[in-house]
Amino acid sequence: MFDIGFWELLVIAVIALLVLGPERLPGAIRSTARTIRSIKSMAGNVKSELDEQLRIHELHENLRKAESASMKNLSPDVQKSVDELKAAAQSVNRPYAKKPTTTPPTDQEPKSDG
Incomplete structure (x- = not known):
């Protein structure tokens, strides 16, 4: 990855020993190794999460x-059944739809006691 050879590592080790x-x-070596491991772990987690999201997006x-292709080439009987199912689904959802709440305007002002 970094293209560091044996001699470069030896020079780094000698400088680290002197400093x-x-x-x-x-x-310091343990701390550096721990940091590198955690960075690799986080990078692996990000990569796997991105792969999973990409796979989900691809499936969608x-x-x-597939839905658009199959809905265009339906036989009349199947199309009728699909239309009936859609109508049934809308009728089931209708009672749960939010109704606008309107309060009637009042001409009376609240009375004060004093």
């Missing part, structure tokens, strides 16, 4: 194409 010292170098597109 950090032998006491702090193992902790294929389903829409």
Whole structure:
């Protein structure tokens, strides 16, 4: 990925040993490794989530194409059944549709006690 060879790694290790010292170098290596692992894990999670969303989007597109293609080439009997099902679905949903709530205008003003 970074195209770093053995000699470059050796130079980095020697510089890290000189800068950090032998006491702090193992902790720095562990911390760096832990950070790299967490970054790889997050990148893998993002990649898998994007793949899943792309797959879902692709399935929806294929389903829409299949529905539009099959709805155009229906026999009259099947088309009649589909129309009846749509009408039944609308009649079932009709009672649950929100009705506009209107309050009648009142000409009376509220009376005050004082």
